Amino acid sequence: MNKIIEIKNLYVAYDDNLVLENINLDIYEKDFIAILGPNGGGKSTLLKALLGLLQIKTGSIKIYGKRPNESRNLFGYVPQENKFDWQFPISVIDVILSGRLKFKKNFNFFYSKNDFEIAEELLKKFGLLDWKNKHISELSGGQKKRVFICRALATESDILLLDEPTAELDAHIENCIYDFLKELNSKKTIILVTHDIGIISGYVSKVCCLNKKLFYHHSGKITGEMLQNAYHCPVDLIAHGNLPHRVLGDH
Amino acid sequence: MPEIFQFEFIRNSIIAVILLSITCGIIGSYIVVRRMVFISDAIAHTVFGGIGIAHYFGFNIFAGAFVFGILAMIILELIIRYIKERRDSIIGIMLASGMAIGIIFIYLTPGYSTDLFSYLFGNILLITQNELIHIALLNIILLIFFVVYFNVLRAIAFDNDFAVVLKLPVQNINFAMTIFITIAIILSIKAVGIILVIALLTIPPSIASFFFNDLKKIIITSICLGILFGCCGLYFSYNFDLPTGAVIILISVCFYLISLIFKKIKQKFAFHKIQ
Numbered sequence: 001m002n003k004i005i006e007i008k009n010l011y012v013a014y015d016d017n018l019v020l021e022n023i024n025l026d027i028y029e030k031d032f033i034a035i036l037g038p039n040g041g042g043k044s045t046l047l048k049a050l051l052g053l054l055q056i057k058t059g060s061i062k063i064y065g066k067r068p069n070e071s072r073n074l075f076g077y078v079p080q081e082n083k084f085d086w087q088f089p090i091s092v093i094d095v096i097l098s099g100r101l102k103f104k105k106n107f108n109f110f111y112s113k114n115d116f117e118i119a120e121e122l123l124k125k126f127g128l129l130d131w132k133n134k135h136i137s138e139l140s141g142g143q144k145k146r147v148f149i150c151r152a153l154a155t156e157s158d159i160l161l162l163d164e165p166t167a168e169l170d171a172h173i174e175n176c177i178y179d180f181l182k183e184l185n186s187k188k189t190i191i192l193v194t195h196d197i198g199i200i201s202g203y204v205s206k207v208c209c210l211n212k213k214l215f216y217h218h219s220g221k222i223t224g225e226m227l228q229n230a231y232h233c234p235v236d237l238i239a240h241g242n243l244p245h246r247v248l249g250d251h
Numbered sequence: 252m253p254e255i256f257q258f259e260f261i262r263n264s265i266i267a268v269i270l271l272s273i274t275c276g277i278i279g280s281y282i283v284v285r286r287m288v289f290i291s292d293a294i295a296h297t298v299f300g301g302i303g304i305a306h307y308f309g310f311n312i313f314a315g316a317f318v319f320g321i322l323a324m325i326i327l328e329l330i331i332r333y334i335k336e337r338r339d340s341i342i343g344i345m346l347a348s349g350m351a352i353g354i355i356f357i358y359l360t361p362g363y364s365t366d367l368f369s370y371l372f373g374n375i376l377l378i379t380q381n382e383l384i385h386i387a388l389l390n391i392i393l394l395i396f397f398v399v400y401f402n403v404l405r406a407i408a409f410d411n412d413f414a415v416v417l418k419l420p421v422q423n424i425n426f427a428m429t430i431f432i433t434i435a436i437i438l439s440i441k442a443v444g445i446i447l448v449i450a451l452l453t454i455p456p457s458i459a460s461f462f463f464n465d466l467k468k469i470i471i472t473s474i475c476l477g478i479l480f481g482c483c484g485l486y487f488s489y490n491f492d493l494p495t496g497a498v499i500i501l502i503s504v505c506f507y508l509i510s511l512i513f514k515k516i517k518q519k520f521a522f523h524k525i526q
Contacts, residue, residue, distance in 0.1 A: 051416050073418045079410065088284055088409050089466045098406035102417045109402045135464040155417065 001028040004159065004189060005050070010059035012045055019045045023059070023214045029158075032185045032203065035193040037210035043193035044080070046210065047163055050191075051075060063159075073102055076152030076188075078162040081144060086137040093119055093132045095147055099154030122150040126180070142173035149180065160184065162192040178203045260376050264485055264495070267378045270386040271442055271451070272477025277393055278435040279452035280470045281428065283460065285408045292449040293342045295436045297323040297349030299445055302370055303356030313385075313437060320433040323349060373444030373496045375485070386438050393431060397470075400424060405466055443496035454503040455480070461514045480506065 005027035012020040019042045027033060037043050048054045049061060052068030063071040076099075093116075100115040123129045126146045131139060139147065145165060152160055165181070166174040181190055182203050193210075208216040256262060282291045301319025305312045323345055330341055357367050369377070397404070407414040407421055414421045439448045459472035484499030 051412075053412060053415060072416050075416060077413055077416045079412060084410070085286065087460075089460065089464045089469055090405060090409050091465065094405065095409070098402065098409070098413070099417075101402060101406055101414075101419055104402075107399055109400060111402065151413070 004029055006062045008060050011057040012049055013057050021212050030189055031205055032190045033206040034204040035208055035210050039195050041211035043210055074157055076155045076157035076160045078148045078152045080163045090136055091133050092147055096150045096154050099151040102155045122153055126150055142169050159189045164194050165192055263378055264375045266383055267375055268481030269478055271439055272474050272481055273390045274435045275452045276470055276474030276477050277397055278432055280456040280473050283453055283456040288453050290342055291432055293346040294320050294433055295445050295448045296346035298437055299353035300349035303353030307356040307360045316437045324429050371444050371446055373442050375442040375495045378441055382441055389434055447496050447500045450500045454507050458507055458510045461510050
């Protein structure tokens with residue numbers, strides 16, 4: 001398998017506060033990798049570093065051999081929702097179409113017929129076609145999440161980057177989202193971060209735990225040791241919903 | 252022709268109302284949906300420092316105000332980026348400093364009092380042909396910019412980070428918008444003055460956003476509302492001999508309150524229908 005992302009000896013600090021310490025991680029094509037960790041453990045910082053949205057102190061990140069600010073448009077980015085202004089006047093289809101702006105240049109930022117077809121195709125696939133012209137605030141939490149996944153897919157990127165894809169969703173919708181992601185994984189590399197440990201293991205191929213340092217196990221299993229390292233305390237390893245308990249490994 | 256149209260200054264004022272409504276409809280909608288009202292108000296107050304300095308040294312007033320406004324925005328960005336103080340506190344201090352500098356320099360200039368009042372409260376009846384041409388030029392550039400970059404502007408305003416990830420020209424466009432906002436404010440100060448200019452920019456889009464959830468519709472509605480309020484304001488201020496700028500703003504505020512009540516009633520009605 002091709003190595004597409006290589007993180008080496010990465011340190012990131014905000015002022016004097018070290019947030020990421022000596023991170024080493026290789027990500028291969030068609031990986032489905034979950035980065036778990038407590039709030040404030042540096043998960044979003046790691047994503048921002050991958051996207052070249054912040055300054056790296058030392059170490060390097062290479063994406064297809066290039067630096068993040070050169071290659072950031074290779075990612076389909078699905079951000080956390082709590083930062084959005086839901087009163088902003090934008091419709092569902094316009095949110096998805098904005099992903100198509102990646103392909104626009106030379107003062108031509110108008111959407112083509114092809115762009116509309118792609119957006120509608122995605123809406124249909126994710127069961128949102130009836131909501132096409134609705135204002136974004138009229139959607140439920142799970143629907144909004146799907147809209148942002150559609151927007152990321154509209155960029156036709158090979159790597160999907162998801163920040164807390166299931167935060168504040170109930171277990172059933174959570175599982176639906178992971179089913180979607182699993183299906184997408186046959187064509188795309190997926191990287192997601194979440195603080196919710198009671199999920200995902202049945203779906204992902206690799207898990208690592210992040211709390212300033214990265215604890216990595218080269219498999220889809222979460223071990224009690226990894227979690228204890230990351231969370232600094234014994235963590236309850238019981239999944240909810242219909243997620244299988246067994247994937248959590250021996251503990 | 253009715254008596255009111257006989258005077259050239261009335262005709263100029265009507266043209267000014269229409270042109271400024273276009274400017275403020277576009278810029279105002281942008282600052283309202285991006286929640287930049289406070290910072291825009293700060294620009295309006297800060298440029299007064301530039302007006303004062305230009306006045307004292309005999310420079311072009313517009314150039315003084317523009318350079319001062321842009322410099323203040325750049326300094327603000329740098330302070331926020333490198334010193335990480337609270338944003339709103341810095342903005343508040345900055346606008347006060349601009350006002351203070353302006354007041355001192357205008358005080359030092361002989362014959363200060365009338366000029367001070369004309370900048371603080373404006374007078375649309377005194378607008379010159381030259382100023383009308385400036386506003387018209389700004390409108391043409393603004394319209395072209397908004398037509399070409401509309402999808403990009405909306406994407407940036409909704410989700411700045413995502414636009415950066417797509418490698419869209421986010422910084423350049425944000426900077427261009429700061430320049431447009433500053434120029435639009437300076438040109439509108441002539442009509443309603445520093446103190447009221449933010450109302451001229453924000454009331455029509457706020458009303459429009461009660462009824463529409465689409466940025467294009469909000470902009471078009473704001474322009475129409477601006478023209479309506481401006482013409483009503485001119486008519487009443489002419490007939491009752493009142494300051495035009497203040498009358499325009501008061502009419503806008505009345506419409507705002509009526510729309511607010513109307514919206515609440517509509518919501519309640521819709522809620523009952525669901526039940």
